[in-house]
Amino acid sequence: MELGPRIIFTIGSVKITETVVFGIIISLLILLFAFLATRKMERVPKGFQAAGELIVDTVYKMVGETMGKENLRFAPYMGTLLLFLGFGSCLGLFSLRPVTADINCTVPLALVSFVMIHYNAVKAQTAPGYMKHLASPYVFMFPMNVMSDLMFPVTLAFRIFGNILAGVIVMTLLYGALGSLSSVLGSSIPFFVIALPLPLNFFFDMFEPALQAYIFVMLTMVFTSNGMHVDED
């Protein structure tokens, strides 16, 4: 069973895989939706503008509740992360390979979140305070704190990668089993695939992507606000 994404074409020695192509297509579709939602803005929104305002309001409310009202400047990054991870993982509904089922997609996003968290922590606590926070409550806890801070982007990346990849494997096995069951009964069209996978499709392609994208964004927000607020006690 072939588990990696297919290579669509190569430019020189760089292999362009399904992940890159679908990621670019999803980004372009989100940009197109944003462009259509802000084209002729009216005071009473309807259509694309109403959907866009709903999304922006939800994201800003979430960021305001978790990080406080003075940190709303993080809301665009959190909204982008939520939309890209959410739509990138539910491509299984269109029988395409999800974008986040590739470790090359989740590790850079986790590293960006990691850099953002520690940059903001150092900027808010000034380097000596940051070192003191790493060495609290006892000085010999320094390696443990460093290790748990370094493990954070690893768990962040592997959580969403493992969940979505497990969904891809289960759906591939299910479609294969239903196809061979249909061919046992004598026809060459896999007609058992029509409605039977629907509950698993709902769980792996609608519930898991939403939950994992929400967890990713929520953990980034909580750790950023923790790093910035801890010098007040």
Next chain:
Amino acid sequence: MSQITPQAFIMGMSALGAGLAMIAMAGVGIGIGFNAGKTVEGTARQPEAQGTLLKLMLVGVALTETAGIFALIISIILLFANPYA
């Protein structure tokens, strides 16, 4: 008994290791079950907190499942991207 080539031995032991790695899901099952039980108890105590408790339960489930996902990654690597064969 026929000869077992070193290649076959490594593949067999990798399959055994992949199966043993998934014993970690026992702890994950216990943890998630405990979490769900506490959520049900809290809802029985105060039914209007059900929305908040459900959201917190889902966050707890996703965080607990991470340890099991690590075991799954080890199993998948041993079966499909084996570094020794």
